[in-house]
Amino acid sequence: MAKIEFVRPEKNEDHPASVERVDVHVWGFSGEHHQVFEVAGGVNFNAQANIWIEIIYSVGGVDFFRTRNFLHNSEAKASLDELNRSLDHFVLGSFDSFGFGDMLQG
Numbered sequence: 001m002a003k004i005e006f007v008r009p010e011k012n013e014d015h016p017a018s019v020e021r022v023d024v025h026v027w028g029f030s031g032e033h034h035q036v037f038e039v040a041g042g043v044n045f046n047a048q049a050n051i052w053i054e055i056i057y058s059v060g061g062v063d064f065f066r067t068r069n070f071l072h073n074s075e076a077k078a079s080l081d082e083l084n085r086s087l088d089h090f091v092l093g094s095f096d097s098f099g100f101g102d103m104l105q106g
Contacts, residue, residue, distance in 0.1 A: 001025050017102050027068065028052040 010017040029051060050070045057065040060084040088098045 018060055021056075023054075023056045023058070025054045025056075027054045065076055 004022045006020040007019045008015075008020070052068060052070050054066065054068045056063055086095065090097070
């Protein structure tokens with residue numbers, strides 16, 4: 001979980017102190033490796049690579065906005081070390097591009 005708080009001090013009677021907060025929670029891992037996860041245009045992914053997150057924005061302890069979405073690591077078959085090595089090569093100029101994903105990579 002991640003939490004960011006914005007504390008605004010009281011300025012006067014018209015602008016009392018307030019706390020705005022953004023909370024991010026992992027609320028689930030989606031699927032197994034044999035399940036297909038589809039994102040528009042016929043792009044099929046391994047559902048095991050999904051992390052479902054919930055984002056909550058609140059003001060003064062009252063939820064103002066809440067949404068659930070997912071993060072997808074389409075390079076789930078690559079290890080973190082392999083991804084870091086590729087990124088290092090890109091930063092050093094050995095690679096002309098660095099991307100992750102399938103058809104939008106480039």
